[in-house]
Every structure is written in C-alpha cells, then in structure tokens.
Amino acid sequence: MTDSRFDLAKITFGVLCIVTLIASSLWILRPFLGATIWAVMLVVATWPALLWFEARLWRRRSLAVIAMMLTLLLLFVLPLSLAVSTVASNANEVATWFKALISHGPPELPAWIARLPFVGPKIATFWDDLVASGVAGLESKITPYAKEVTGWLFSRAGVVGALTLQFLLTVVIAGVMYAQGETAAAEVLRFGRKIAGDRGEGAVVLAGKAIRGVALGVGVTAMIQAVVGGIGLAIAGVPFAALLTAVMFMLCIVQIGPTLVLGPAAIWVFWSGSTGWGVFLTVWAVIVGTMDNFIRPALIKRGADLPLLLIFAGVIGGLLGFGLVGVFVGPVMLAVAYTLMDAWLGDVEPAAVAAPSVVEPRS
Numbered sequence: 417m418t419d420s421r422f423d424l425a426k427i428t429f430g431v432l433c434i435v436t437l438i439a440s441s442l443w444i445l446r447p448f449l450g451a452t453i454w455a456v457m458l459v460v461a462t463w464p465a466l467l468w469f470e471a472r473l474w475r476r477r478s479l480a481v482i483a484m485m486l487t488l489l490l491l492f493v494l495p496l497s498l499a500v501s502t503v504a505s506n507a508n509e510v511a512t513w514f515k516a517l518i519s520h521g522p523p524e525l526p527a528w529i530a531r532l533p534f535v536g537p538k539i540a541t542f543w544d545d546l547v548a549s550g551v552a553g554l555e556s557k558i559t560p561y562a563k564e565v566t567g568w569l570f571s572r573a574g575v576v577g578a579l580t581l582q583f584l585l586t587v588v589i590a591g592v593m594y595a596q597g598e599t600a601a602a603e604v605l606r607f608g609r610k611i612a613g614d615r616g617e618g619a620v621v622l623a624g625k626a627i628r629g630v631a632l633g634v635g636v637t638a639m640i641q642a643v644v645g646g647i648g649l650a651i652a653g654v655p656f657a658a659l660l661t662a663v664m665f666m667l668c669i670v671q672i673g674p675t676l677v678l679g680p681a682a683i684w685v686f687w688s689g690s691t692g693w694g695v696f697l698t699v700w701a702v703i704v705g706t707m708d709n710f711i712r713p714a715l716i717k718r719g720a721d722l723p724l725l726l727i728f729a730g731v732i733g734g735l736l737g738f739g740l741v742g743v744f745v746g747p748v749m750l751a752v753a754y755t756l757m758d759a760w761l762g763d764v765e766p767a768a769v770a771a772p773s774v775v776e777p778r779s
Contacts, residue, residue: 448589451582455589457744458488459597460624461631466594481594488587615759619752626727626751630744633716634731637708638668644707645674648700652693654681668708669743671731675705726750 442449459466462484470480530540593600608616646661654660660681664674678701686694713724727747734746 448585451585451589453745454586455593457627457631458586458590459593460627461635462488463597466597477595481591484594485587485591488590612756615756618759619756622755623748623752626748627744629716629718630727630731630747632718633712633727634669634671634743636715637712638665640711641668641674641704641708645678645700645704648678648697648704649681652681652685652697652700653690654685654697670735671728671743673705673708675701678704723754726754 445452465487466480466484469483470477473479473483530536532539604620605617608618608620610616612619642661642665645664646657649657649660660677664677667676668674678697682694682697682701685697716724716727727750730747730750731743732746734742734744734749736742738745
C-alpha cells in the first residue's frame, strides 16, 4: 500500500513538472508563436517548390533556401503588406470621395430593376423613399457606418509596421525550417509514432497534406479571385481599383468573398450613368463570385482527399476561434480528428467464436 501511494505521488509530481515546463516554454516563446505557426504552414505548403528549386540549382540547399525566401517575400509578404498599407493609407481619400458621392444625392433607379421578380418592387420602394428623403436623409443613413469604417481604417494604419515585421520574422523562421526540413519532419514523425504508433505517424502525414490542400484552396483561390475582380474594376473605370483589389484579397482569405466589393462597385457604375459598364461589371461580379466553387474544391483535393464540408467548417471555425492563422489550423485539426475517428471505426474486431449449440439426441 505504501509503495502504491509513493508511485502515485511520483507520477503526479512528474506530470506537474512536465506541464509546468511545457507551459513555461510556451510562455517564453509566445512572441514568436504566431510567426512560427505561419512559417510551419508556409514550409509544409511550399516544400515541393523548394525541392524544385534545389533540383535546378546544382543540388545546393542553400541556394534553394535563398530562392524560396525571396519567393515568399514577393508572393506572400509583399502582397499582404501592400494590401494592408494600401487600405490604411487611402482611408482619408476614401472618406473624402465618399462624402462627395453622398453630396450628389441618389439618382433615379433604372426601370428594369423594379421589374425584377420578388425583390424588384421592394428595391424600388426603398429607393424611392431614399430619393424622397434627399441628401440629408442619405447622409443620416450612411454617415454612422462611414464613420465606423473610416475609424477602423485609421486604426489599422498603426499596425502596418508591426504586421510587416511579423511577416519578415515569418520568412526568416521559414528559411531555417527549409534548411533543416528533413530533420524536423523525421522528429515530428517520431513524435507521432511514439504517441500513437502507425496511426500517429499517419496523422502527421495527413496534417501536412491538409495544410497543403488548404494553402492551395484558400490562398491561391483568393489571389485568383482578387486579381480577376481587380481587372474587372479597372476595365469598368471604378476609382481606387488597386485599393478595392487589396480589400477583395483579404475578404477572400477570410472566406467572405469578392461580392461585397464588386456588388457596390456595380451599383456605383449604374449610379454614374454607365448602364453598359454596369451590366458588364454585374456579370463579371457573378463570374468572379462563383468561380471559387469550382477552383477551391479542385485545389483542396490535390492536397488532401478530405470532405469539402470538413475543410470549409475548419476554415470558418478556425478563423473565428484563432484569427487569420486559424484558416490553416482549423482544417488541420478537423482533418486529423476525422481521420483518426475513421480509422478507429474502421478497425475490424476479431469475430467472436460462436458457442456450439447443444442438440438433444433423438429418442
């Protein structure tokens, strides 16, 4: 009995020491955790590109790492930094342009909108009330929202420098991981095998595939939608096309989509009297807003053969729970949990040996 109590106390204190050590280490590394998580996601998602560069740069890993870091700066750090800085630096111009737009008052609604089924009469009634209220009524309805949006844009201007520094730190950590990628991968596989044997190792491999699939499905799709949408804005002559393209890119990353920008832009084109360009931009908005339904599933399936609903739920839930990095963390967690559950349910237990029935002898 005494030995049992001694062993229990020893195990308890040992677990407490390990938990304290892990918690202390995470607390010390807390300033670098965000950049490290982003670096892991980037390295896993772009590892085939590193091998491609290495094969063409005389099998020199150092040259391949430099090439990948420059690529990340051009394709990841530079676009995101420019997007945030563009939104922040143009806040004053957007506010001025918005006030000038309101001062002209709402124009007459095209007659064909009122003839739309179901929603046409309601839109026409709302617009007629807006026209009847004049400029003052329009300002009273929109000004509170404009102040909130403008205040948010100004508040973002203060974090552009810190965000750029975080991106640069991410690239530096990614460079270290690129240089020691095989060693790190072997250690992670050993950790997974130590915890759960073959299933643990399989979960680690699946996590890598899920990261790659989400990076392709979310990141590449967002870039394509933003660029194509920005081309449409530029062709239609919408002002601040570069700024709106940056906003579309961020909205696509967080899974809101480009319609929130393209829709009001099309309304503005109609408002300015260019009906033909308004129709063009409306059709363009429908195409850009729906192309992710085809591009995203195909790209995600190239990374990990997982249910699309699972990936989508992971992206939205991870974004709400962990911020922007949750776009990658959420699907990875759900993918690992789903695969382990599926493997556990798929285990075939040995069939129980049926007891022989007792047959009464015939009399």
